[in-house]
Amino acid sequence: xxxxDNIIDVNEETFELEVIERSExxxxxxxxxxxxCGPCRxxxxxxxxxxxxxxxxxxxxxVNVDNNPNLSMEFxxxxxxxxxxxxxxxxxxxxxxxxxxxxxxxxxxxxxxSELDEELEEAQSLLATHHWKMxxxxxxxxxxxxxxxxxxxxxxxxxxxxxxKGCEAIGYxxxxxxxxxxVQAERLMPLARQLCDxxxxxxxxxxxxxxxxxxxxxxxxxxxxxxAAALDGLLDVLRQDKRFxxxxxxxxxxxxxxxxxxxxxxTPTYRQELALVLF
Numbered sequence: 001x002x003x004x005d006n007i008i009d010v011n012e013e014t015f016e017l018e019v020i021e022r023s024e025x026x027x028x029x030x031x032x033x034x035x036x037c038g039p040c041r042x043x044x045x046x047x048x049x050x051x052x053x054x055x056x057x058x059x060x061x062x063v064n065v066d067n068n069p070n071l072s073m074e075f076x077x078x079x080x081x082x083x084x085x086x087x088x089x090x091x092x093x094x095x096x097x098x099x100x101x102x103x104x105x106x107x108x109x110x111x112x113x114s115e116l117d118e119e120l121e122e123a124q125s126l127l128a129t130h131h132w133k134m135x136x137x138x139x140x141x142x143x144x145x146x147x148x149x150x151x152x153x154x155x156x157x158x159x160x161x162x163x164x165k166g167c168e169a170i171g172y173x174x175x176x177x178x179x180x181x182x183v184q185a186e187r188l189m190p191l192a193r194q195l196c197d198x199x200x201x202x203x204x205x206x207x208x209x210x211x212x213x214x215x216x217x218x219x220x221x222x223x224x225x226x227x228a229a230a231l232d233g234l235l236d237v238l239r240q241d242k243r244f245x246x247x248x249x250x251x252x253x254x255x256x257x258x259x260x261x262x263x264x265x266x267t268p269t270y271r272q273e274l275a276l277v278l279f
Contacts, residue, residue, distance in 0.1 A: 006051045010061045012068050019061050023086035027058040027112050032072065032082040034065050039098035040081040046101045047083070050108060058112055085111045116142065120151060127155060128263070132162040154181040154188075161188055161259055164223035166195025184258060190248060191255035194219045211240055215249060231256060231270045238277045250278065 010018045010030075019028050031047055033040035044062070051060040065072045065080055075084060075091070085093040085107075093111050113121075119142050126135035139156035142149060153172045160169035169192040176185035198219050208216070218233030237249045253274050257267045 006058070007048055007060045007062070010063055012070050015061075015063075015068075015071055018059075019086055020089045022059060023089055028061050028086045029058050029108070029111075030061045030063055030084045030086065032063045032065050032075075032077045032080050032084070034080055037080050042098040043081045043083075043104075046099075046104050050101075050104060056108055056112055058108065083107075087111065116146060123152075123155060127158060128261070130162070132159045135159040136163070148175065150176060150179070150181040154184050157185065157188060157192070158259055161192050161195065161255075162225075164195055164225070166192040166197075167199060170196055187258040188255050190251035191222070191259065194248070194252055195222060198223065211237055211244060214240075215244065218249075219252070227256060227260070228266060228270075231266070231273075235270075235273055235277055238274070242278055250274070 008018060019030060022028055029047065029051075031040075031044060033044060047060050050056055051058065063071055065077060071077075075082075079096050081098060082096045083094060084091050093107060095107060099107070119138060123135050123138040123142065126132075126138060136156060136159040139152045139159060142152040143156065146152065154176050157169040157172035157176075160166075160172070170189070173185040173189050173192055176182050198216065202216060214233060215237050218230045218237065221227075221230035221233060231253060234249045234253050237244050238253075242250075253270065257271055260267050262268070
């Protein structure tokens with residue numbers, strides 16, 4: 001056995017604590033084996049070597065099936081070596097029989113979050129809590145290491161739009177070419193374009209109508225981070241003209257819902273208000 005705290009022997013008495021509970025904090029890979037099992041002697045060194053590898057963060061828990069028959073029955077182990085992966089107290093992956101090191105690495109990569117996964121999760125949490133500038137920083141770091149990563153691109157654009165940086169956001173939105181990211185980019189684009197226009201094309205000396213002035217004021221509220229007030233302003237515009245600007249006021253509101261997501265309290269409230277105005 002490798003000389004590491006990441007490799008432990010567990011039995012029927014310690015399994016709940018060392019595997020089930022511990023897997024709430026770190027993935028636990030359970031190796032069901034026996035001393036007489038030839039394939040086990042082939043697989044165990046691979047698992048132990050990878051448990052020592054700094055690229056992987058997991059606990060290797062070894063279960064001698066001869067000494068722990070109840071565990072074998074509980075987890076329906078019918079052949080050995082049998083490997084089960086536990087995350088958050090649940091089995092999330094398994095295989096039976098000796099495998100090559102390459103195959104075991106593939107198995108672990110599906111189970112254990114990579115550094116990139118952890119960075120994306122951190123950035124997503126920052127977005128959800130409206131820490132836009134911090135999220136922008138993390139997504140920029142991700143894209144430095146993983147250029148054109150689709151999730152990072154669309155969410156960096158989201159963070160930029162939320163800060164009123166529409167012109168810069170447009171570039172990232174245009175780079176979203178496929179799948180769900182493309183759909184999200186198309187929804188966000190109207191707000192990004194208006195924010196960009198506010199920076200580059202609008203002037204206080206422009207001769208515009210009163211309703212256009214109200215619309216521009218709503219967009220400028222986005223620049224200051226006052227999203228609720230901006231939505232109130234857009235609703236006032238739509239109450240006067242449902243088709244204002246060929247639907248741009250509506251499209252900017254819909255872009256806001258895409259920006260915030262359905263879990264944000266603002267989204268269902270103002271989505272209902274929009275429906276009442278339009279229909």
